[in-house]
Amino acid sequence: MTWTTAERYRSYKSYSEDEKTKLRALAKKSPWRSTFHIEPETGLLNDPNGFSFFNGKWHLFYQHFPFGAVHGLKSWVHLTSSDLVHFEASGLVIYPDTRFDNAGAYSGSALPMGDTLFLMYTGNHRDEHWVRIPYQLGAVVDQKNQVTKCPEPLIYPDFSQTTDHFRDPQLFRVQNQVFLLIGAQTVDKEGKIKVYRAENDALTAWEDLGFLNFSDEKMGYMIECPNLVFVDGRSVLIFCPQGLSQAVCEYKNIYPNLFVIADEFSVSTDNRLIGAGPLQNLDDGFDCYATQAFNAPDGSAYAISWLGLPDTAYETDRFGVQGALSMVKKLSVKDGKLYQTPVEAMKKLRYNERKIQLSDEGIKTDNVFELEFKLEKGTSQTLSVLTDEKNDAALRLQIDSTQLVLTRNYEKRVSHVKIEKMNIFIDKSIFEIFINDGEKVLSGRVFPNENQHLIKSEHPLTIKMWELKK
Known part of the structure; x- marks a missing residue:
């Protein structure tokens, strides 16, 4: 089946209960449903989002199009866990229901702030001429897991610096300051990562610090899903460059998921990863992308990946379902190498x-x-x-x-x-x-x-x- 743009961006409210029942029945016929991995009930799952620890639970979200195995009008599904293995889904919690995310709630992250969990994500807006405007949006999760969106964008695009490919905000703390990374394509069509610093405790005002310096190589034409985590005293940048030259780093999949180990992240030294090592593939297999990592309250670093790739078809598509998440992996650095191990x-x-x-x-x-x-x-x-x-x-x-x-x-x-x-x-x-x-x-x-x-x-x-x- 070839999906038109109108079909991909059809409103959620327009789907009847009968259509939803048929989608669920078709998905159940797949002989390849997993046993202990996270998969969608119907439709497409892609990027993991909002991976965090809050209110005594592990929280995880994923990007979702419920109505087919295609990339359509995206929302977020929320899951919680007590052990990072068994996750309980509470359903869709971020819908594409405002003018700022009318064409999809794209990827983002989460950071505990007092008695709430602060979410930040990219709102994919399309105007009447189908021109894209990416807004960086906020939402707050309370103690009862109720989500309230911020009324206005937190960061507006600056088209003098970047194109409309400006997405996937990642929140993190360094020395009691909150920072933000956003994947970007510059006006010169180069892949870069923007760095921001929070100007207030509400995370509603942000100082633009420029681009992250971590390599002298050209990072293709776009960087998606940047994450900076701190592992055994080292700073580890995980990211997904698109259009990267094979001369820079060899890879076999359509787009790679890479990492760099550095000695230190410093905004006082030109937003630089000091002592950054070589680019390396995070996973040597066939399907790993959009990895999201974060530091837990005890400092441990955990990561989870989309076991899928953009612009790729899978056997499950004929059952109206696509995508799964990896097991959660604990990260460590030993002898200068990044190790990823299944959680205990x-x-x-x-x-x-x-x-x-x-x-x-x-x-x-x-x-x-x-x-x-x-x-x-x-x-x-x-x-x-x-x-x-x-x-x-x-x-x-x-x-x-x-x-x-x-x-x-x-x-x-x-x-x-x-x-x-x-x-x-x-x-x-x-x-x-x-x-x-x-x-x-x-x-x-x-x-x-x-x-x-x-x-x-x-x-x-x-x-x-x-x-x-x-």
């Missing part, structure tokens, strides 16, 4: 632990499991996951001591790392692979057929395996 509470999903001698005969699974193994020094191995009796595998891992070559159907991704240990999570149509307890991560979507439910190894391999519950 993920272990509570494990049951029926088995130690298995895997071989080319294979074992049968229900495609919801975690397996763990160690690679002996100097050895190599080929692991077929989600495979059938003929060894036609949806995922194949060719492993040696220096790299992993991951094949999904006919596509390949390579992760260069000395491999000692690997944990593989499979959730129906989602995989997340952690090498050496998160030194490297490969994530993505995969859509096995009804016969692909075996695991096989080319050579005998001792694995530890758990089934995973909801």
Whole structure:
């Protein structure tokens, strides 16, 4: 089905209950619904937003178009959790219902402010000629999780500096001051990140500090989803450049999700990330984008990603549903490397632990499991996951001591790392692979057929395996 602009931006109120019921029934027919990942009931899920801790709960929002597997008129869904594994959805809480966000509530972030949670997001406004004007908007969540929008934009676009591609505000604190990053395209069509500092405690007035300095390279034509978090004494910038030259950083997906580790964030030194290291891919897999990270009250840093990509179709589209979020990952820096590990509470999903001698005969699974193994020094191995009796595998891992070559159907991704240990999570149509307890991560979507439910190894391999519950 080809969606027209009018269909994508049809008002929510115009959908009948019968239409909504049919959408839910169609989505339930998908054979690839996950067990422990966040997915939309219907329609499209993309960027995670507003990741935060407030009022004794973890809060998370995601961008959502409820009526089809396309990017249409966006809203926000709100979820809460007590353990960063089990999330309870409270439904749509930010609708595109004002003149400032009449064409969509785009991505943003959250910051606790006293007894409220302050949200900031990009309002996608379109005028009568369909010209876009991006407004940076605010909203307040109270103790009862009720959301009230601020009546006027907090930041208006300055078209002398940036184009209409100006979005994804991220709030964060440094030394009792509140700062803001916004992804931007300059008037010269370069990807940049704008920096602001709050001028009042209400976060309704902002000082423009200019652009963030973190690399001498040109960051393509646009930067989306900038995040700055503080991890083990280092400043880590996570962002999504579009149109980035492969000479600057090699990547295989349509757009990369990158990070930079720096020594310090300083606004007194020309908005600079001091001691910024090289650009690196956050995830070496097929589908990871729009990662949002934040620092919890105890200083720990957590991240969650959209397991999808812009301008990409997926097998679930025919069921009117698309998109999922990754597991929450705790961030750490060890020996100058960024590690991403599943939160400790993920272990509570494990049951029926088995130690298995895997071989080319294979074992049968229900495609919801975690397996763990160690690679002996100097050895190599080929692991077929989600495979059938003929060894036609949806995922194949060719492993040696220096790299992993991951094949999904006919596509390949390579992760260069000395491999000692690997944990593989499979959730129906989602995989997340952690090498050496998160030194490297490969994530993505995969859509096995009804016969692909075996695991096989080319050579005998001792694995530890758990089934995973909801």
